[in-house]
Amino acid sequence: MKSGLARKLAAVGAGAAMLATMATGLLATPAAAASASTAGKATSSHTKPAVSVGTPKVSLSNYDEDCPVRVTFSSQIKVKAVKGKTTVAYRWLRGNGSKSSVKTFTVGKGVKYVTVKETHKIGGDTKGWEALQVLAPRKATSKKAYFKVSCDEGHGDKHEVNDRRLYTKVWVNEANCKATLVGRISTSGPRWVHYRWVVNGHVVDRGTVRVDGSRNVYHVVRARETTRGWATLQVGDRYQSSSDRTWFKIYCKDWSRPDHHVTVKVGHVSAKQTADVCPRATVTASGSLHATGPAKVRYDWIVNGSVVGSGHAEFGYKGGVEPVSYSGSSDGFKGGVVTLRIHGDSSSDSYAPACGKPEAKPEPKPTSTEIPTFRG
Numbered sequence: 222m223k224s225g226l227a228r229k230l231a232a233v234g235a236g237a238a239m240l241a242t243m244a245t246g247l248l249a250t251p252a253a254a255a256s257a258s259t260a261g262k263a264t265s266s267h268t269k270p271a272v273s274v275g276t277p278k279v280s281l282s283n284y285d286e287d288c289p290v291r292v293t294f295s296s297q298i299k300v301k302a303v304k305g306k307t308t309v310a311y312r313w314l315r316g317n318g319s320k321s322s323v324k325t326f327t328v329g330k331g332v333k334y335v336t337v338k339e340t341h342k343i344g345g346d347t348k349g350w351e352a353l354q355v356l357a358p359r360k361a362t363s364k365k366a367y368f369k370v371s372c373d374e375g376h377g378d379k380h381e382v383n384d385r386r387l388y389t390k391v392w393v394n395e396a397n398c399k400a401t402l403v404g405r406i407s408t409s410g411p412r413w414v415h416y417r418w419v420v421n422g423h424v425v426d427r428g429t430v431r432v433d434g435s436r437n438v439y440h441v442v443r444a445r446e447t448t449r450g451w452a453t454l455q456v457g458d459r460y461q462s463s464s465d466r467t468w469f470k471i472y473c474k475d476w477s478r479p480d481h482h483v484t485v486k487v488g489h490v491s492a493k494q495t496a497d498v499c500p501r502a503t504v505t506a507s508g509s510l511h512a513t514g515p516a517k518v519r520y521d522w523i524v525n526g527s528v529v530g531s532g533h534a535e536f537g538y539k540g541g542v543e544p545v546s547y548s549g550s551s552d553g554f555k556g557g558v559v560t561l562r563i564h565g566d567s568s569s570d571s572y573a574p575a576c577g578k579p580e581a582k583p584e585p586k587p588t589s590t591e592i593p594t595f596r597g
Contacts, residue, residue: 271301272309272359277351277366288372289344290413296353296363300333310357313339316349316365323356343370398473400442404454407435414456421450444471483514483540485563492559492570494551499576502553507546508561508568512536522547523560554578 280293300309306327313321326335337353348369354362406414410433417427418440426440438454449470488509496502504524512518515536522530534543545561553576560569 273299274363276364293340295338314352402440416456485512487568490568490570492572494572494575496553496575500553502575504551506559510543512540514540525557
């Protein structure tokens, strides 16, 4: 009997010890879990790319000239990635409460610097600020960059065109039957200048350019036959200033004369095929046309007997060499021949396959079908 009581007491003692151990474990579990969670966060934080954003720079922070004007904001994003490719998402925050659309770019492992920009066309007086906000892989926002635009209607005399006699020169390209007018605009300071070209008393072209000191503007006069005329460049808000009248003559050579003999030949053609991802490939070819005098010639590119491209080449009075080229998609498993052809002459070159032979697909094995038998 004593022996049975001893066994019961021993069992009770073992149960109490087990309960004490369980209680100790329960008390220790929250701390251990917190420690494991902290360690996990530290590991995640350690592997996450570091991101920093620079304060945006403004192309025109305090503008006081003619409008419209384009204002550009640019900022640099620094990304330090410890793993492979990292996608960065960002957007622009504006002082009027609006936000740009979210844009992304991808960088590789290491420290990378990427400059992003946003441009606005401003047509009236305004002021405000912009900031750059990175949304991923970490959130970071730059400091604000402030700007102010005051539009000058052009009635003041702060920046006037400094010379009513603007320098204008003209040269004539006889071979192409055209004249190129070149006008030079000079100002006493940075400003937007309205200009227009007047040829033989008619306005033929106009525009607006920003001039800081001096700038050239151009206009091409084309003709179908030999002709002459005059041109002037007018500038200012009401075109009150103009250059001297400049005379020009466009000389068009008569290529249809029967005693005018010009020879046009095809030079050496070089062709090759390259593949980025087989079998998608690209065939490129280059060649040249040679003329002994002024000529207009049509040429064709032919790949494996089919015309895949055409064009026209023009040669000046003294002739010369005109390089031509072709690029088109192809089957990388196959080679072929590229030909440059004009009326009366041609030149060809072959190209090799860019990809190996395609892998043969295994033929499906025949499957036997058992015909059920019926027993009577």
